[in-house]
Amino acid sequence: MALSGLEIYKLLPASSKDPEVKKHGNCKECGFPTCLAFAMKLGQKQAELSQCPYVEEESKAQLEASAAPPIRLITLSGDGHKLEVGNETVLFRHEKTFYHQPGLFVRVKDTQADAAEVAKAVGEYTVDYVGMDLTLDGVAVEADGGDFAATVAAVKEACPLPLVLLTEDPVTAEAGLKAAEGIQSLLWAATPENWEAMAKLAGEYKVPLAVHVDGGDVDALAALAEQVQGTGVEDIVLDPGVRDHVSSLSVFTQLRRLALKKNERKVGYPLIAFAGDDPVLAGQHIAKYAGFVVVDGFSPGTVYPLLVMRANIFTDPQKPIQVKPGVYEINNPKPSDPLMVTTNFSITYFSVANEIESSGIPGWLLVADAEGMSVLTAWAAGKFDAERIAKSVTSTGIGEKLDHQRMVIPGHVAVLMGELEEELPDWEINVGPREAVDLPNFLKMQWG
Amino acid sequence: MPCGGQGRCGRCAVIVQDGTGVRRRSTLRLTSDDLDAGYALACQTVVEGDAVVTIPPQEKIERRLVTDKTATQVTLPFIYDPVQHQPMHLVPVELDPPDMVDQTDDWSRLKRAVATTSDVSDLTADLPTLRRLGTVLREHNWGATAVVEMDTWDRPNGSHRLVDLLPPGSTDHLWGAAVDIGTTTVSLYLVDLLTGEIAAKAAEYNGQIKRGEDVISRIIYASSRSSRNSDGLGELGSLVVGTINELLERAARRAKISSSEVYKMTVAGNSTMIHLFLGLPPSSIRLEPFVTAINHPPPVRAGELGVNVHPQASVDCLPGVASYVGAxxxxxxxxxxxxxxxxxxxxxxxxxxxxxxxxxxxxxxxxxxxxGPAFEGAGVRDGMRATVGAIEEVWVNSETYEPTYRVIPNPKLEARGDPTPPRGLCGSGLISLLSEMFITGVIDKGGHPNFDLGSPHIRQGEHGPEYVIAWGDQTEHGRDIVITKVDIDNLVRAKAAIYAGFTVLAQSVGVxxxxxxxxxxxxxxxxxxxxxxxxxxxxxxxxxxxxxxxxxxxxxxxxxxxxxxxxxxxxxxxxxxxxxxxxxxxxxxxxxxxxxxxxxxxxxxxxxxxxxxxxxxxxxxxxx
Amino acid sequence: MPTIEVPKEKWSGKVREITLGATAADGGTRAKTVTVGGETTLPYLHFEGDIPHPPAIAIEVQDRKPADWSPVLLEAWGDVTEDPAAWAKAAEEAGADVVMLRFSLHDDLSAEYARETLRVVLDATGLPLIVFGPGQAELDNDLLVPVAEEGKGEKLVLGVCEDKNYRTIVAAALAHGHLVDARCPMDVNLSKQLNILISDMNLPLERVVMDPTTGALGYGMEYGYSVMERLRLAALQGDGMTQQPMLVTPGEEAWRAKEARTEEGVPEAWGDWAERAVNWETLTASALVESGADILVLRHPESVKRVRAMIDALMSN
Structure with a gap:
């Protein structure tokens, strides 16, 4: 279980009972000004215990135990492409963040004539979302009575992403693993029947192994994982064998809770989910705890929204909520309508935009990049100054959309008026109200 | 009854001498001592039988209410021993006059004399002190009182500096000053370093206020390079030094001394104030990663800063922690x-x-x-400092929504028995007003005034909804004293920021x-x-x-x-x-x-x- | 073999049960009512608590043919968009549990117009109604007060009721027996504050749905998602001021997104327009179902089908 900053502090030199250790308390050698500051950073996993040269052995053991990730990190790799899954620490993203996006895999069968073509499309697919390149993570090749090894080889050739090999037959599996040598694939799956042979293969080929039981039997799953782990295979992925909405939600939630809240090591592994051709189910798996999501078929009109959903759910909620800087048109403004300036902190943006929108007054809202800070905070931190505002005016080319050169700045930064006039000599700078709620009135009275 | 008979204002306290016939419903306003003394709130008391009740003089109630705004006098947590505690000493010396046999120079002669009466052997001095040395010694027949600084925090083993040389017996005081440079208010104690007694206290608005109300505005003013303001940093430095000098002057006058008799000054203040006072560029304080120029500044000579204590006095600025947690x-x-x-x-x-x-x-x-400065009375329409004429406490009647208030009295008017007309609301008045408006429902939990109450005090003003505390015919300036919705929002934001600070601090360490x-x-x-x-x-x-x-x-x-x-x-x-x-x-x-x-x-x-x-x-x- | 004990949360709180619409027996004219809420656990974790009611799907119908809707949507509905009564009927046929009537912004808005429009929609469908104004506080007040009077006793949901106009909307709901949609901009505290303010005006919380503001997929969906998870956790932990069922508007938000709205000038990687557009609405809605939505206002009939299928799947236990 994670320790609080103060609990960690009690284990550091400043709190030591041994005067020889205590004399190093607050020594700053870790790079933090005090032991407490270091403890808090350790608690937030933003520092490493090894930064403290004086921590006592006993404390060290306690701290390391508390810091061990409850869900193992599993790495797959393709040709120059790496996927990391696991190490999650919370059940709800607002509690901290979800760290590793689940891998999104498209399933092809070895009986499928266009397997390599699909794989190629999957490998090449990339789409821009707010400046990020979103991509899929790989292809799941299913043994369905065709030439598995040849299909794996063709897929590997066509697509540089990691693979999941879907077969419960050890002989087929080994053929597939051979064909996939050189990359780190996930082997699915060990079952209560075949686990010894599959574990042996996973050991030999050094690949993570998914363990699979039927019908969401958590006990059987844990037992199987323990058996596999007993053979020396450490990288395990769990497949509790649930394929519908309601049972996968229940079982995945239970497994995540067991790992995080009960520290149940036997199920401390990422989960794999099969969503078939149902994007809604795939969406659920993204939000609710899958480490690998396998979908059937590849269609950009479905893949794009799923990738965006994944990006959204795995956005760090601790980061300030930002909107994209730029010009926002509210109530279909004309070139003669007013231009207002604000920052890209989402709450600031929303309150300003909402006020204008609900007033019915058309207007242009220029959102400057203030690194997601509110007007006053950004101004205080030097992220919302005349220079930055002037820069957004030029970079957005807002001037060309208007038939006037007049802008309203927030009342809280009235002091920027002078400098802004110097930065933008052709513009008339008006100081607006301090509060967004007064904007409609201000516009009615002052604009026109 | 200010509160409308709700047991909130405590103005109707009475003493029940025979208590068998009364039942107290609420004693919110009374301490256990009060209860023991027989106090009851008349509005909260049901008479169920015979009772003898005394109404205490109103003035007594007034005073009782004042005392719940606890203020503490300064008491030192140690018994002051200047020899043991104080690095500044007065050392009386008698020098053997020089003659043709002993042609030792004045300075060595003085050092030798100091060494014999104290254990200071390696005295140093600044040039201005040396320049005056010979004159003082010769004018006073080779007798003198040396003002010696034994050590400073950065030289704990001794600076042994001669700060001044005074005529013998010219003083039995050794003056020091303690200063706090607040963003809004600068305060100062003039203290006798020989006795530890405070001789005078003075406080005044920080002269920098005209260049911005908060530290950020000051930092920006100090760093901005606009044509209208070529040396903001220098200007802000002079402004605060000006304020300190004014306070020194005022305190010195009260103690009937000259401020140049102050030989040591210790200064507290937030990091920005210390930077501006020392003339250090403060711009990095507000920019990521928020570092100061210096957290532990060394002592400097008053003369370098233009502070009107003795020019050779050490000015010791206390150390801070970080940009926004200062000395x-x-x-x-x-x-x-x-x-x-x-x-x-x-x-x-x-x-x-x-x-x-x-x-x-x-x-x-x-x-x-x-x-923000709301609780100091700034940034609020009718806010003011807690001085004469400030409304410092407000009660709102919960039935009529009529306000009653108490004003910090003008002693002259008070002596004549006249009320002091209000000029505005100080911090405590604002807190009290906000609380009363909220508890009585004049505003809802979101701070919105409730127009449905139909009180003439709740009205639509020029800047939105407002509540009138005093009509113009009662105020000093003839204008209504009001609190606007914007003021309320400001106050709520200010209190929210502070409470949120508590919350996060506690959370961060898990308590x-x-x-x-x-x-x-x-x-x-x-x-x-x-x-x-x-x-x-x-x-x-x-x-x-x-x-x-x-x-x-x-x-x-x-x-x-x-x-x-x-x-x-x-x-x-x-x-x-x-x-x-x-x-x-x-x-x-x-x-x-x-x-x-x-x-x-x-x-x-x-x-x-x-x-x-x-x-x-x-x-x-x-x-x- | 020792069995692993599956951890179950023991929640002390319960989401309030709220009924939309009133039948003749209750003083209204609806053919049926819809009850939502009552959950005693997180969404669809049937193993540790009750989910007594599936979330309700409302279909949005506007008072006149929307000028700014995506052609994909307009085609799906066809001619009925010309007539709110016909549209409401079509919505009922498309599987709505509730009809949302939204007044769009135009010059013909008046109290009388609002009453008449409400009347024809009430006459056209037996489903409970949600009525939204165009979203400008003052205008909303001007329309929703006559709507409240006209629909007296129908237990309409009046929206949106915000910090700045809650007094008017709540007073109208109080006077004429309606519910309110309490909307706050994606913040747990603000949502709770508005519920407190409304409850302080003595509107029973059984007549308040909370609306945490919806962000579309790709446009802040996750903020609403997390705010909803936090609100639901607080509700289950016993915080009485967060125990309102939640109403979300994924239809409106998703169809405002460029991805759903348009085909022109979009990257090839976005794929087929209609497929993408319906996915946009469906995935926005389904994420919100997972985070605890009790009433979902949708726009496209295909999305309604898919979200219905998901709800059926999540409720089958």
Whole structure:
């Protein structure tokens, strides 16, 4: 279980009972000004215990135990492409963040004539979302009575992403693993029947192994994982064998809770989910705890929204909520309508935009990049100054959309008026109200 | 009855001499001592049989109410021994006059004399002192009193500096000054370093205010390179030095001395104020990663700063922790004696910024939040400082919504028995007003005035909804004194920032606010805040009242301890070293705690059980 | 073999049950009512608590043919968009549990117009109604007060009721027996604050749905998602001021997104327009179902089908 900053502090030199250790308390050698500051950073996993040269052995053991990730990190790799899954620490993203996006895999069968073509499309697919390149993570090749090894080889050739090999037959599996040598694939799956042979293969080929039981039997799953782990295979992925909405939600939630809240090591592994051709189910798996999501078929009109959903759910909620800087048109403004300036902190943006929108007054809202800070905070931190505002005016080319050169700045930064006039000599700078709620009135009275 | 008979204002306290026939419904306003003395609130008391009741003189009630705004006098936590504690000494010397046999130079002669009467062997002096040496010695027949600085914090083993050479027997005082440079107010103690006694106290608005109300505006002013203002840094430095000189002048006049007789000055203040005072560019304070130029400045000579104490006097600026937790806080931690106990203590210093420290004798964690100057009466339409004419307490009648208020009296008018007309509202008045408006339903929990009440005091003003506290015919300036919705929002934001600071500080180390055993309140709040009202608006945590201790200006007290006692000076440094600084801008939980506190008293009413009780009570009364 | 004990949360709180619409027996004219809420656990974790009611799907119908809707949507509905009564009927046939009537912004808005429009929609469908104004506080007040009077006793949901106009909307709901949609901009504290303010005006919380503001997929969906998870956790932990069922508007938000709205000038990687557009609405809605939505206002009939299928799947236990 994670320790609080103060609990960690009690284990550091400043709190030591041994005067020889205590004399190093607050020594700053870790790079933090005090032991407490270091403890808090350790608690937030933003520092490493090894930064403290004086921590006592006993404390060290306690701290390391508390810091061990409850869900193992599993790495797959393709040709120059790496996927990391696991190490999650919370059940709800607002509690901290979800760290590793689940891998999104498209399933092809070895009986499928266009397997390599699909794989190629999957490998090449990339789409821009707010400046990020979103991509899929790989292809799941299913043994369905065709030439598995040849299909794996063709897929590997066509697509540089990691693979999941879907077969419960050890002989087929080994053929597939051979064909996939050189990359780190996930082997699915060990079952209560075949686990010894599959574990042996996973050991030999050094690949993570998914363990699979039927019908969401958590006990059987844990037992199987323990058996596999007993053979020396450490990288395990769990497949509790649930394929519908309601049972996968229940079982995945239970497994995540067991790992995080009960520290149940036997199920401390990422989960794999099969969503078939149902994007809604795939969406659920993204939000609710899958480490690998396998979908059937590849269609950009479905893949794009799923990738965006994944990006959204795995956005760090601790980061300030930002909107994209730029010009926002509210109530279909004309070139003669007013231009207002604000920052890209989402709450600031929303309150300003909402006020204008609900007033019915058309207007242009220029959102400057203030690194997601509110007007006053950004101004205080030097992220919302005349220079930055002037820069957004030029970079957005807002001037060309208007038939006037007049802008309203927030009342809280009235002091920027002078400098802004110097930065933008052709513009008339008006100081607006301090509060967004007064904007409609201000516009009615002052604009026109 | 100011509160409308709800047992809230305590103005109807009576003494029940034979108590068998009465039943007290609420004793909210009375202490257990009061109850023992037989006090009851007339409006909350049901007479069920015979009773003998005495009505105490009104003035007595008035005074009783004043005392609940606890203020503490300065008492030193040690018995002052200037020899042991004070690095500044007066050393009387008698020199053998030079002659043709002993042609030792004046300076060596003086050093030798000093060494014989004290254990100072390696005296040094600044050039201006040396220039005056010969004259003083010769004019006074080779007798003199040396003003010696034995050590400074950065040279604990001795600077042994001759600061001045005075005619023999010319003084039996050795003056020092303790100064706190607040963003809004600068305060100063003039203290006799031989006795530890405070001879005078003075306070004045910081002259920099005209260049911006908060530290950020000042930093920007100091750093801006606009054509209209070529040397903002220099200008702000001169402004604050000007204020300090004015205070020195005022204090010196009261003590009937000259300010140049002050030989040591210790200064507390937030990091920005210290930077501006020393002429250090403060711009890095406000920019990521928020570092100061220097947290532990060395002592400097007063003459270099233009401070009108003795030009060779050391000016010792106390050390700070971080950009937004400055020397005022490290001094305050010492001034408040927070580290003397293992009890979990919350120390709060509210000025223009709210700084707070949580901890005990083992650990300290601090943060700063920008509360704005609302509680100092600035940034509020009819706000003012707590001086004559300020409304310092308000009651709102819960049936008529009529306000009643108390004004800080003008002594002259008071002597004549005339009321002092109000000019505005000071911080405590604003807190009290906000609480009363909220408890009586003049505003809802979101701070919106309730026009449905039909009171003429609630009206639509030029700047939106407002509540009238005093009509123009009662005020000094003839204008209505009002609080606007914008003012209310400002105050709520200010209190929310402070409460959110508590929340995040406690969360960051994993303790619950209810575990806090002592709340030490310093800063401009420290003298005149009503705990009950401050809790009701959700500014202070809802803890038993006896856990709150009001300390006045703790930064100034810390500076006083440091100017008097080198051990305490050392403790201030240690506190600054020990304190862990929590940067709230790097912390998303602050935003959450802040919006949660943007409500009266708080979105989570369970954190304010006593307020919930009062509200339930009101609900009950309005139903009956 | 030792069995692993599956951890179950023991929640002390319960989401309030709220009924939309009133039948003749209750003083209204609806053919049926819809009850939502009552959950005693997190969404669809049937193993540790009750989910007594499936979330309700409302279909949005506007008072006149929307000028700014995506052609994909307009085609799906065809001619009925010309007539709110016909549209409401079509919505009922498309599987709505509730009809949302939204007044769009135009010059013909008046109290009388609002009453008449409400009347024809009430006459056209037996489903409970949600009525939204165009979203400008003052205009909303001007329309929703007559709507409240006209629909007296129908237990309409009046929206949106915000910090700045809650007094008017709540007073109208109080006077005429309606519910309100309490909307706050994606913040747990603000949502709770508005509920407190409304409850302080003595509107029973059984007549308040909370609306945490919806962000579309790709446009802040996750903020609303997390705010809803936090609100639901608080509700289950016993915080009485967060125990309102939640109403979300994924239809409106998703169809405002460029991805759903348009085909022109979009990257090839976005794929087929209609497929993408319906996915946009469906995935926005389904994420919100997972985070605790009790009433979902949708726009496209295909999305309604898919979200219905998901709800059926999640409720089958």
């Amino acid at each position: 005022d806080i490290s001094a305050g931690v010492i001034g408040s004696r927070m580290c003397d106990s293992s009890a979990l203590t919350l120390f709060l210093d509210v000025g223009t910024n709210g700084e707070m420290v949580l901890g005990d004798c083992d650990w300290l964690i601090s943060c700063a939040c920008s509360a 619950d606010l209810s575990m806090v055993e002592r709340v030490l309140v310093g800063g401009s709040f420290g003298q005149y805040i009503n705990v009950e009202k401050a809790v009701q608006i959700g500014l202070l945590p809802d803890l038993p009242w006896e856990r709150f201790i009001f300390l006045g200006n703790t930064a100034l007290q810390g500076a006083l301890l440091a100017v008097l006692n080198r051990e305490y000076r050392q403790q201030v440094s240690e506190a600054a070293q020990l304190m862990t600084y929590l940067e709230l801008s790097a912390d998303n939980t602050f935003y959450d705690a802040f919006t949660s506190a943007l409500f009266l008293p708080h979105t989570d009413l369970t954190q304010f059980p006593s307020v919930a009780e009062v509200l339930a009570d009101r609900e009950g009364q309005s139903v009956t």
